Amino acid sequence: MTAVLAVEHLNFGYPIGGLISGTGVAVKALDDVSLSVEPGRVLGIVGESGSGKSTLLRTIVGLNRGYTGTIRYRGEAVDHAARPARRAAFVAGVQMIFQDPGGSLNPFKTIRRTLSAALARSPSPRAGAEELEALLHQVGMNASALDRRPSEFSGGQLQRLAIARALACDPSVLLCDEPTSALDVSIQAQILDLFGRLKREGRAFIFVTHNLGVLGHIADTIAVMHRGRVVEVGPARELIATPQQAYTAALIAASPRLKHRGALLEHARRRLAPTPAEAAS
Amino acid sequence: MTATTLPSPKAMLRLAPTEMLALAFVALFVVVGVAGPYLVDFNPAATDTAARLKPPFTTLANGSIAWLGTDAVGRDVARQVIYGARVSLVVGFTSAAVATAFGIVIGVWAGWAGRRTEQFLMRIVDIQLAFPSILIAVFLAAFIQPSLLSVILILAVTRWAVVARVARAITARTLAKSYVEAAIISGESTWRIVRDCILPNLWIPLLILMSAELSLIILAEASLGFLGLGTPIDVPSWGRIIASGRNYLANAWWIATLPGLVIVIVVVSIGVAGEVLRRRLGRGVSAAL
Numbered sequence A: 001m002t003a004v005l006a007v008e009h010l011n012f013g014y015p016i017g018g019l020i021s022g023t024g025v026a027v028k029a030l031d032d033v034s035l036s037v038e039p040g041r042v043l044g045i046v047g048e049s050g051s052g053k054s055t056l057l058r059t060i061v062g063l064n065r066g067y068t069g070t071i072r073y074r075g076e077a078v079d080h081a082a083r084p085a086r087r088a089a090f091v092a093g094v095q096m097i098f099q100d101p102g103g104s105l106n107p108f109k110t111i112r113r114t115l116s117a118a119l120a121r122s123p124s125p126r127a128g129a130e131e132l133e134a135l136l137h138q139v140g141m142n143a144s145a146l147d148r149r150p151s152e153f154s155g156g157q158l159q160r161l162a163i164a165r166a167l168a169c170d171p172s173v174l175l176c177d178e179p180t181s182a183l184d185v186s187i188q189a190q191i192l193d194l195f196g197r198l199k200r201e202g203r204a205f206i207f208v209t210h211n212l213g214v215l216g217h218i219a220d221t222i223a224v225m226h227r228g229r230v231v232e233v234g235p236a237r238e239l240i241a242t243p244q245q246a247y248t249a250a251l252i253a254a255s256p257r258l259k260h261r262g263a264l265l266e267h268a269r270r271r272l273a274p275t276p277a278e279a280a281s
Numbered sequence B: 001m002t003a004t005t006l007p008s009p010k011a012m013l014r015l016a017p018t019e020m021l022a023l024a025f026v027a028l029f030v031v032v033g034v035a036g037p038y039l040v041d042f043n044p045a046a047t048d049t050a051a052r053l054k055p056p057f058t059t060l061a062n063g064s065i066a067w068l069g070t071d072a073v074g075r076d077v078a079r080q081v082i083y084g085a086r087v088s089l090v091v092g093f094t095s096a097a098v099a100t101a102f103g104i105v106i107g108v109w110a111g112w113a114g115r116r117t118e119q120f121l122m123r124i125v126d127i128q129l130a131f132p133s134i135l136i137a138v139f140l141a142a143f144i145q146p147s148l149l150s151v152i153l154i155l156a157v158t159r160w161a162v163v164a165r166v167a168r169a170i171t172a173r174t175l176a177k178s179y180v181e182a183a184i185i186s187g188e189s190t191w192r193i194v195r196d197c198i199l200p201n202l203w204i205p206l207l208i209l210m211s212a213e214l215s216l217i218i219l220a221e222a223s224l225g226f227l228g229l230g231t232p233i234d235v236p237s238w239g240r241i242i243a244s245g246r247n248y249l250a251n252a253w254w255i256a257t258l259p260g261l262v263i264v265i266v267v268v269s270i271g272v273a274g275e276v277l278r279r280r281l282g283r284g285v286s287a288a289l
């Protein structure tokens, strides 16, 4: 299967402010990173804090300028310096979901306005009441959310609404930066189940997390990052069971709660498992 | 979540007596400033030597009572104060509005652009803030033909930098929020992001800041008037009234003192009103000021 999103030899450094900005040396945050993800697959990315996971996602979506290397969407190189109209396919096709549910929706707008604006930006703009409701149903919420503002929702609900906004333009790739780490375990399980459903619809994910336990459940492939480099890539279960790199082994060993957390999640999921009626439909 | 929602109207109306009094004074100042010239007939050019230097509460020949006394050419001080309120009001509000608008543009621009643009703009702000603003006002006023407009602009020039600094700080903080990044990622235009994501964060802090600016500007306008650098002579301002009473402090204290007292009351009232605003609306934003 061909990759829907791929990065090739991506390099990026944050400029360090010298006396006059721009004169300082750059901190290398991405060092020759090459990765790809196929439709319906989840690429998990783990690594210690500061290893460059967020930087990778932010560079892919164009929040970090001045990178070298190639970002390909459906085989075509993306030019983030181009005018928005020229990268419309990428903008609609690749959506990001952030770590902090509280900050990812505009606090001044009602959910209706946020979602309508997102729908209006989609390649086939339709923003009627039906579309809004369908969007909310996809993330397990209903129309009563529409006329409220973000401050009136819980963290888990906000993350669902953020996912709804991302889904408005029917993306084929979702980039998730620790999407569940601000949520408690049972809410995590619900959100992960939602991701599982979106994955079965054929959407690809790049899923960044500290939590190897979460990745073991959802990821097909895992890439391990260390100091801006990808040190190991492999099928998820194999990589966790038999890590090739000492760093990976250390990372797994350093998650003593891995099994425990995984068990908690598994337990929560079983409680949430679809009823036979739902499963049949 | 941050306090972006307004408290209930009931909570906003619960005020201490002194706060009520302050708000009443501010309201009175606005009413008098707007309607003053229609309430009293006052001709700045008219003189009446028979009525000169009369103390407060004197009944004049024409039957009217000079509540605040009369000045050296026999004009009623109370009428001058009422007439002059318009200048203070217009200059105060317009200057504060111009300063705020300009400060927002510069501050948001700096915060948005970052890097060198930001450093350049903020250095200008720093330099300007290093000078006492009245010094800048006097310096500019000495070179520019006095008119209502020039006074407004001069005072706005002295106050925009504070606004720019606050606007930049809030913009930079807001830009790091995920909802702004989501808007950038989805290719929204800069103007729409500024309007929908950044400006709403500015209103409440800047409203509070503007109330502080307003009293400073009213004081500065009076100072300019006192120095003879303010509005033209035919536009009576509070500063000018005080200046005209300067030479009569020994035998007619009321000419300078009572208008001075009015300025104090107005400035203190605006300060208290600003404090009310800050407490009612400013939970969570005062750190930005």
Ligand SMILES: Nc1ncnc2c1ncn2[C@@H]1O[C@H](COP(=O)(O)OP(=O)(O)OP(=O)(O)O)[C@@H](O)[C@H]1O
Residues within 6 Å of the ligand: A014, A015, A027, A028, A029, A047, A048, A049, A050, A051, A052, A053, A054, A055, A056, A210
């Ligand atoms: N805005 C920035 N300016 C300068 N350096 C930065 C910036 N953001 C990140 N860095 C640096 O880049 C490196 C990678 O950071 P990044 O945020 O990508 O790590 P991460 O893997 O996401 O870590 P975490 O798990 O803590 O989120 C770190 O050394 C960090 O200090």
Ligand SMILES: [Mg+2]
Residues within 6 Å of the ligand: A053, A054, A055, A177
């Ligand atoms: Mg991160």
